[in-house]
Amino acid sequence: MVTSNPFSAMFGRSPFQPLLAHIVKANDCADQLLPFFEASLQGDWESAAQLRENITRLEHEADVLKTELRLNLPNTMFLPVSRSDILDLISVQDKIANKVRDITGIMLGRKMRVPESLAEPMRHYMHTSVACVAQARQALEELKDLLESGFGRNVSDVMQNMIRELHTLEHQADSQQVEIRRQLFALESELPPVDVIFLYKIIDWVGELSDRAERVGSRLQILTAR
Amino acid sequence: MQIIAQHGEIFIILACLFGFFMAWGVGANDVANAMGTSVGSKAITIKQAIIIAVIFEFLGAWLAGGEVTNTIRKGIIDPELLQDDPQLLVYGMLSALLAAGTWLLIASMKGWPVSTTHSIVGAIVGFAVAGLGAATVDWGGVGAIAASWIVSPLLAGTVAFVIFKSLHHLVFEARDPLTAAKRYLPAYVFLVGFVVAMVTMTKGLKHVGLDLSFAQSLVISVIFGLLLSAIGTWMERRVKYVESSDDHFGYANVERAFGVLMIFTACAMAFAHGSNDVANAVGPLAAVISVVQSGGDVEGAALVPWWVLVLGGGGIVVGLVTYGHKVIATVGTGITELTPSRGFAATLAAATTVVLASGTGLPISTTHTLVGAVLGVGLARGMAALNLRVIGTIAMSWLITLPAGAGLAVLFFFIFKGIFG
Numbered sequence A: 001m002v003t004s005n006p007f008s009a010m011f012g013r014s015p016f017q018p019l020l021a022h023i024v025k026a027n028d029c030a031d032q033l034l035p036f037f038e039a040s041l042q043g044d045w046e047s048a049a050q051l052r053e054n055i056t057r058l059e060h061e062a063d064v065l066k067t068e069l070r071l072n073l074p075n076t077m078f079l080p081v082s083r084s085d086i087l088d089l090i091s092v093q094d095k096i097a098n099k100v101r102d103i104t105g106i107m108l109g110r111k112m113r114v115p116e117s118l119a120e121p122m123r124h125y126m127h128t129s130v131a132c133v134a135q136a137r138q139a140l141e142e143l144k145d146l147l148e149s150g151f152g153r154n155v156s157d158v159m160q161n162m163i164r165e166l167h168t169l170e171h172q173a174d175s176q177q178v179e180i181r182r183q184l185f186a187l188e189s190e191l192p193p194v195d196v197i198f199l200y201k202i203i204d205w206v207g208e209l210s211d212r213a214e215r216v217g218s219r220l221q222i223l224t225a226r
Numbered sequence B: 001m002q003i004i005a006q007h008g009e010i011f012i013i014l015a016c017l018f019g020f021f022m023a024w025g026v027g028a029n030d031v032a033n034a035m036g037t038s039v040g041s042k043a044i045t046i047k048q049a050i051i052i053a054v055i056f057e058f059l060g061a062w063l064a065g066g067e068v069t070n071t072i073r074k075g076i077i078d079p080e081l082l083q084d085d086p087q088l089l090v091y092g093m094l095s096a097l098l099a100a101g102t103w104l105l106i107a108s109m110k111g112w113p114v115s116t117t118h119s120i121v122g123a124i125v126g127f128a129v130a131g132l133g134a135a136t137v138d139w140g141g142v143g144a145i146a147a148s149w150i151v152s153p154l155l156a157g158t159v160a161f162v163i164f165k166s167l168h169h170l171v172f173e174a175r176d177p178l179t180a181a182k183r184y185l186p187a188y189v190f191l192v193g194f195v196v197a198m199v200t201m202t203k204g205l206k207h208v209g210l211d212l213s214f215a216q217s218l219v220i221s222v223i224f225g226l227l228l229s230a231i232g233t234w235m236e237r238r239v240k241y242v243e244s245s246d247d248h249f250g251y252a253n254v255e256r257a258f259g260v261l262m263i264f265t266a267c268a269m270a271f272a273h274g275s276n277d278v279a280n281a282v283g284p285l286a287a288v289i290s291v292v293q294s295g296g297d298v299e300g301a302a303l304v305p306w307w308v309l310v311l312g313g314g315g316i317v318v319g320l321v322t323y324g325h326k327v328i329a330t331v332g333t334g335i336t337e338l339t340p341s342r343g344f345a346a347t348l349a350a351a352t353t354v355v356l357a358s359g360t361g362l363p364i365s366t367t368h369t370l371v372g373a374v375l376g377v378g379l380a381r382g383m384a385a386l387n388l389r390v391i392g393t394i395a396m397s398w399l400i401t402l403p404a405g406a407g408l409a410v411l412f413f414f415i416f417k418g419i420f421g
Helices: A016-031 A033-042 A045-071 A083-109 A116-148 A153-190 A193-224 B002-040 B046-064 B066-074 B086-110 B116-132 B139-172 B177-208 B214-237 B251-293 B306-334 B340-360 B366-379 B389-420
Strands: none
Touching: A016 A033, A016 A045, A016 A083, A016 A116, A033 A045, A033 A083, A033 A116, A045 A083, A083 A193, A116 A153, A116 A193, A116 B251, A153 A193, B002 B046, B002 B086, B002 B116, B002 B251, B002 B306, B002 B340, B002 B366, B046 B177, B046 B251, B046 B306, B046 B340, B066 B116, B066 B251, B066 B306, B066 B340, B086 B116, B086 B251, B086 B389, B116 B139, B116 B251, B116 B389, B139 B177, B139 B251, B139 B340, B139 B366, B177 B214, B177 B251, B177 B340, B214 B251, B251 B306, B251 B340, B251 B366, B340 B366, B366 B389
């Protein structure tokens, strides 16, 4: 009887809940990055491995949420936003967790230790990047209020401000990246070349992390603009 | 004539039984959708929903159910053409009731989508075409009913869209949504009371013995609306608002305020449903009674006896109490995405449309009207996700219910004809 009642059957499951749950997972995942980095600096590979395990687990949970959202979004579903925008947004979100997994994977696999003199700027750089992810999550969480208000101007203004903040953070991460690259270049001759190659790679990827967080913001803007 | 005189009593008893059976079916199934929006938005509990439904379904049936009853009774078949064989009308109406009731029972057990309105109209048209000939059917009237089945969801959707947009602008866009909600709440309650009272009084109260002029109705409706809005304001004052840190716009409190409004729209919806759907059971019953009591005069100008509407209302109440409460619980728990503000807009729009149809004498489907209203809120960007497959389900319920009701009615018609001659 339950399934056939045309009236209750019309109320579909909201795709926004899994969407929000997903960014929370992605953010949790990114939050493990700094403790992981500290552990790697100490050479404490045991706890680093532990943290890395957390990250893979969270990344996997995010994957499950992503699949669930995709499966529960048949094209008969009528949504207040474009269906394809939601699907785009979740795949961009998913790349955040993937990037964290990649960064920690390579660092753990090669037991990479960032040179002493680079540790401080690198810490700040990672911090900014992780903050970008947190900011993206915060902006996304406004979606709940936005839905409740029936896409009111007040809430969307708050969301726009958060996305603007996110842009600023990402910009900051960009300039930090330039600075670190410059410092690494100065050290290049003293370090084993293969290590240097991978250090550049890590720097690159941390930058990509903030880049992807920013892209979540832009996608969110597209999703809510109409 | 002889047959009527001979078996008159039996016909009336059978008609009462079948009518009650049909009304029971309506109460057991249909009411759940009417109350589902209110229960689903958690504005009222299931227990409260049942109490509201019992009272207002009954009032609706009694006060505003007359016009639709007349349509079912003599608006589909032209009784004048049956002057010589009044017993055929009796058989037909009995079989229509039995067919629609049986079909509702089968369909709800199997879990198929059905509409009580569609099955009774299908059944009446069915027995008329097969048993009396297509010429006896008032095709203009049937056409108007069919058109109203399309128009009513569209109208409800449009009204719901407008109501929700007004809410959006007045309340959700306000700097302080809760203050705005408190300010406009009495006006919305007034709207609920005024619309329902106005339509009921201008269209439906003649058979209760009240014949009011338009101006009188207007004044009484305004007073009724003001009275309700005073009660609404008093109830809103007693709502406990919770300050929460992660709700910086205060929408949770706005929804709490709308919970008060939902109580009024739930009453209006139950009233509307009673006024329209009870006629499905009572209309054929009234037709049988008037033919028998006037000794075979199908013109039967006599008014529908008051106890007939009471019987219909009573049947709905029994259906609700014996089985309907379970269905309300299932439907209510299925609708969790509907918040009081959305539920208010959708239910008010649907109730208005149904009451309007009742006043005009058009039997429409309450469920389909509600579906239209919820879609209207969705179009105003009020719903997170709506499954449009429901439109296909409605189309299916048309395709299945009309022929099924008609087929069963034809079968029963010839059985009755065989038994009584």
